[in-house]
Amino acid sequence: MPRQTDPFIIKEWGGNISDRNVQGWSWRLFEGTSLGEPGVGSLRQVISQRAPLILILVLGLALVLLASRVIWLQGWQGNYWRGVAEGNRIRIETVNASRGLIVDRQGKILAHNVASFRLVAVPAELPQDEIKREEFLTSVLADVPTELLLQDNITQLSQPSYLPLIIASSLPHELALKLMTLVGEGTGLRVEPAAERRYDGGEAIAHVIGYVGPVSPEEYKAEAGVYKLTDTKGKVGLEASYETVLRGQPGVRQVEVDASGLERKIFATKPAVAGAKLKLTIDSSLQQVAYESLKRAVVANAGKGGSVVVLNPNDGSVLALVSYPSFDLNVFTIERSSEIINQLLTDDSHPLFNRSLGGEYPSGSTIKPVVAAAALQERVITPSTTFMSTGGVYAGQQFFADWKAGGHGLTNVYKAIAESVNTFFYLIGGGSDKITGLGITRLSNYFKKFGLGKITGINLLGEQSGFVPTPLWKQEVMQDRWYRGDTYNVSIGQGNLLVTPLQMAVAYSALVTDGQLVRPYLVDDIILPDDQVKQESKLLYGNVGLSAQTLAVVKQGMRQTVTVGSARSLSSLPISVAGKTGTAQTGLNTKPHAWFAGYAPADKPEIVLVTMIEYGGEGSQAAVPIAREIFSWFAQDSERLGLDKK
Known part of the structure; x- marks a missing residue:
């Protein structure tokens, strides 16, 4: 029985490929070219020349793209990303100015500030699950009197906003200390010191002095960049007419914080400028x-x-x-009473x-x-x-x-x-x-x-x-x-x-x-x-x-x-x-x-x-x-x- 020739055997030392036993293959495909009849050496040459070239082109293109991206990020957008990086460790804090006093023509104080505390929420940092959020807020606010709660702001806590909202104000010292044990970094709530407005002129001068109140969402939008949602402003009376004079100029603190948000270092400060004092013609x-x-x-x-x-x-x-x-002006500020405010609003004699x-x-x-x-x-x-x-x-x-x-x-x-x-x-x-x-x-x-x-x-x-x-x-x-x-x-x-x-x-x-x-x-x-x-x-x-x-x-x-x-x-x-x-x-x-x-x-x-x-x-x-x-x-x-x- 004649010996079968393996059609895939490659003959060494320049021997020709036996194409007669390979269907569809013929060295005549190379006729008219400079390659001549390909041998093993010429095939190896073709393979060895093309593969590295393609690899080099791919790697070169990748390097060009990478370099372009680096140039784009560090050059054209360098300031932006540098700011983002700094923002991850540097916090800009507003320092509220002390509101100016109001005194009568004899120098008797009619409106001044007293130290207090308030509970502030950052909605986006609260639990996003509605049930968990409600449970958390209920547990924290359980001991806070209803008249101290700002219900309009509480209804906005489901919105994923990073703008702080005051949800309780005029907190007594003991209650503030208790709340501090329940809230803190990472909870979306914080207790912070605040200055509340107190009025000493009684009912006799209420319509003249007026009162301050939290900045409303409408006021916040209308005066963008002037107020924060945690600010107060004059609502009626002289408190409103002389708002820009009494408010003063807020300051700024630039502080370094760690990954937990705790303050580590103060980089720069711009002190607040207290509001001016009004001396009235009223006796x-x-x-x-x-x-x-x-x-x-x-x-x-x-x-x-x-x-x-x-x-x-x-x-x-x-x-x-x-x-x-x-x-009494104080029912709108330091002694807030929603019940009394509602009575004032509905009284047929219109005391306001x-x-x-x-x-x-x-x-x-x-x-x-x-x-x-x-x-x-x-x-x-x-x-x-x-x-x-x-x-x-x-x-x-x-x-x-x-x-x-x-x-x-x-x-x-x-x-x-x-x-x-x-x-x-x-x-x-x-x-x-x-x-x-x-x-x-x-x-x-x-x-x-x-x-x-x-x-x-x-x-x-x-x-x-x-x-x-x-x-x-x-x-x-x-x-x-x-x-x-x-x-x-x-x-x-x-x-x-x-x-x-x-x-x-x-x-x-x-x-x-x-x-x-x-x-x-x-x-x-x-x-x-x-x-x-x-x-x-x-x-x-x-x-x-x-x-x-x-x-x-x-x-x-x-x-x-x-x-x-x-x-x-x-x-x-x-x-x-x-x-x-x-x-x-x-x-x-x-x-x-x-x-x-x-x-x-x-x-x-x-x-x-x-x-x-x-x-x-x-x-x-x-x-x-x-x-x-x-x-x-x-x-x-x-x-x-x-x-x-x-």
């Missing part, structure tokens, strides 16, 4: 006297609320600004409402000195002009009555102011078929000259502008023309005329000085941390343009209000005072608002006083007793005010 003693007197009068006359404003007419400084009912600058009321007869001044200045009347008051006047078929049945008899401007004779003011305001009055256009122009119908510009939020009606307004809003009877109503402080107690104080300041219109202000000095004093600007809005004779006549009429008129109970005071009572009708089934506006001393005014009781009844009976108590205090303690006298 706390006078404020308290005014508040207590107003409170008694409101209760005694079954009123709904009331206001007292005391101004220095010579420069606009506010000596007292009272609104009743009021509230600042009636002195936000309440808009018909002025009643307190507007009559302004109307008299306009008529004298426009020569509608002279000091000797008289009208007969027989109980009222007609405008068409409508009768407009005097408050006194049968009238007041023959009346000049002095008597008209002193006895509040409606007929006199109907005629000088709206005229009659035989008498030319001011008319609504001139009346409204003078009201605006005295600052009515616009805000006074006091440095508090929430001021309202009141309202001065015009024929155009009535036509546009009520689709009706203006009648003489409308002017009659406005001339005695009724109809659609609305004022705030603060506006009336500014208007009377113009009457009792040389006609200057002042801007009321509450902050006298801003005292910086380095003890530099920055005085608030004392602005005058100009002059209402009344002659000396006009002013003298009106002031004499207001003096007679006290000596022989509707405020005779003030005549026995140890100082001379002058003023005007007012009784503003509010409807058929409700009591009128009780007003008094006046000043002292009558010959050289140092204070202007306006008081009003909502639904308090007659001004002479309900409002004048308040004025008597305040003027009595002033007679004894006026020197402590240190007023600028002109």
Whole structure:
């Protein structure tokens, strides 16, 4: 049997491959090439040349890619990744500034800071499993009183955010120590020291000072970069108006931390700058006297609320600004009580409402000195002009009555102011078929000259502008023309005329000085941390343009209000005072608002006083007793005010 040849045997020493026994293989494939018939050596050469070349190309490409990546990371993005690396070991911490004090004109502290503790959460560091998170929070917060919890922030803990949230504040020292044993690094909760705001002025000054509260998510977004969610800011009152001054400038600490987040080294610090101190124009003693007197009068006359404003007419400084009912500021801060806050928010008497600058009321007869001044200045009347008051006047078929049945008899401007004779003011305001009055256009122009119908510009939020009606307004809003009877109503402080107690104080300041219109202000000095004093600007809005004779006549009429008129109970005071009572009708089934506006001393005014009781009844009976108590205090303690006298 012939020997079979192995077709895969490779002959050594250059022998040819036996292709005749390999199907599909032929050396003729190499014909026409320089390779010739391949032998073992030529095949080895082909293999040995290609494999290393491919390997080198692959490795070279890998090295090029690696080098490019290194250059990209260390060069182009070097600063970014260096910052990330540093961030893993360096923590930037904000150092809160101490909030500035608020003191009265005598230096008595009204708002200051006290040491406290708060519980802060970082939502993303809490257990992400909902059940475990709830169990953990329940165990930690079990002993924390409900009123100390910030429920709105607690509801946000399910969001994977790294922004810290305060979930409990004003923690007592013992409770804070207990919580420290339950929380710490890695738990998502921490107890940290904090400064809480305490208010020492009581309910009397609540509407002036205002209060601070946690920054809301809306405030955080609106003022991006200014606040953290763990900050507090002024919400109302001077705390809000002077937020940037009181807050100060936060500092920064750059610290090194280890893998557990514990501080190891301080790299750099930028100290915080404390907030400035506000020195107010308010006198706390006078404020308290005014508040207590107003409170008694409101209760005694079954009123709904009331206001007292005391101004220095010579420069606009506010000596007292009272609104009743009021509230304890500390329930919003150091003594937080959600129950009391809810009661305040739902109380029908609106204790959070600042009636002195936000309440808009018909002025009643307190507007009559302004109307008299306009008529004298426009020569509608002279000091000797008289009208007969027989109980009222007609405008068409409508009768407009005097408050006194049968009238007041023959009346000049002095008597008209002193006895509040409606007929006199109907005629000088709206005229009659035989008498030319001011008319609504001139009346409204003078009201605006005295600052009515616009805000006074006091440095508090929430001021309202009141309202001065015009024929155009009535036509546009009520689709009706203006009648003489409308002017009659406005001339005695009724109809659609609305004022705030603060506006009336500014208007009377113009009457009792040389006609200057002042801007009321509450902050006298801003005292910086380095003890530099920055005085608030004392602005005058100009002059209402009344002659000396006009002013003298009106002031004499207001003096007679006290000596022989509707405020005779003030005549026995140890100082001379002058003023005007007012009784503003509010409807058929409700009591009128009780007003008094006046000043002292009558010959050289140092204070202007306006008081009003909502639904308090007659001004002479309900409002004048308040004025008597305040003027009595002033007679004894006026020197402590240190007023600028002109």
